[in-house]
Amino acid sequence: MIFASGIYKSFAGRNVISGIDLDIGPGSIFGLLGPSGAGKTTLIKVITGQLVPDSGDVKVFGRNVSGLTGEDRKKIGIMMDDHGVYGRMSCADNLKIFADIYGVPYHEVFRTLKDVGLEKDAGKPAMKLSKGMRARLQLARVLMISPQILFLDEPTSGLDPMTMKYIHKLILEQKEKGCTVFLTTHNMEEAAALCDEVALLNEGKIVERGAPGQVCRKYNHSKKIRIHLTTGEDIELAHDEGSAGKIMELMSEGCVETIHSSEPTLETVFLELTGRKLDCTEEMLYA
């Protein structure tokens, strides 16, 4: 569905994207993880044809992105972080503009508003919506067209946990319908919960990629099992067959409060590979 090969893009002599290759199959959720300034939005803009790469090929639906027809573009939903809504117009009117452009019947407008939980606010001016509601309206705008490919740039950035969860549910529903989702995020929990495949992006380069669990297991160097005992004591055991007896003994004595294996999270993998945290901004890096 989405194929990119050897993508380079620079601004004012600074390489923002360096040699990105992607091959994303249909019906999957691909997550691009990276801190602010890593090049996520630039890459999504290159893939969606909003920016022309300095070199490299981008193909969507098997066609070069610059050669996509109007009909092809109608199958692509793009929700960028900075995309606005018409503040003075109601939620329904905001969607009706795009329903008219895409030739979607108006009953779909109200169905989509219901899907995103805004049916009671259909007549409310968009400027009076909360940040979370506005994000849902922006998402409704792209879901209304039943896209085959969905590009989401930081879809839950700055939202409360409830709204975040709601948006995750909507994204997973799209996947179930066979939609390919390309999302950027700096939230590793979001990536782990949603994505079939993730790529860790740092300073314009993909430093690691794979299924979230697979990536985490690959960097599980310590291979320990951490047990918190009912006495309040924490113990660490080697993650091998030699520890089985000890764990069984503790379990049978009822001494185990919690038990965890020690594989790293995407956050710690990213930290190990780059020395940066995923929620690290450019300002923090150069401070």
Place this chain on the structure above:
Amino acid sequence: MRNIGVIIKKQIKDTLKNKTVLIQFVMFPVLTLIFEHAVSIPDMPELFFTKLFSVMYMGMAPLTSVAAIISEEKEKNTLRVLMMANVKPWEYLAGIGIYVWMICMAGAGIMSTSLPAADIPFFLGVLSCGFFISIVIGACVGIFAPNQMVSTSIVMPVMLIFSFAPMLAMFNDKISMAAKFFYTQQIRLLLDNMTFAGIKPESIAVVAVNSVLAVFLFFVAFKRKGLE
């Protein structure tokens, strides 16, 4: 073509809720009706307020509203959403231009109710040319300005020059000398005669040159800045 219709429909809905743009379209037609019916000064030329306000309306409303609409869409990133939805830049600009032209023509229609019926086609025909030039100049500003603040600071002096020069030219010869190169002043002179037969070639020439310059500036601005 369908997208042009969508843009026009969107603007109609938006304008009804946008008091700052709405007031620009309504103010001069309403003032014209009030002044023509309520104010009577001895020796005042016939239809003085209709002719004066219509020229001010032509130099002010289309210019400021087109610039405001485009710059607001750029600032709030709704224009980018439209472009991503496969609305072509020319479709968007044509939609905005046609919409503003239609609203201004409706305003001119209201103003023309003070005129004898025989003069109305001339009045509307001449103003429609003026609206076109003002819309193109407003589009130049909207394309050039990255946001509403810059747009307002550019459009204000331009609008004041074009809309007030014809009025000031009545009282000052030096201003009259300069103003004769503006399409607004030539259209005021055309409205003073109010006959097709009385159209002077120099008026046609100035309006044509102003049109060509405005269109040229529009293409330069669009080539440099696009709609992003």
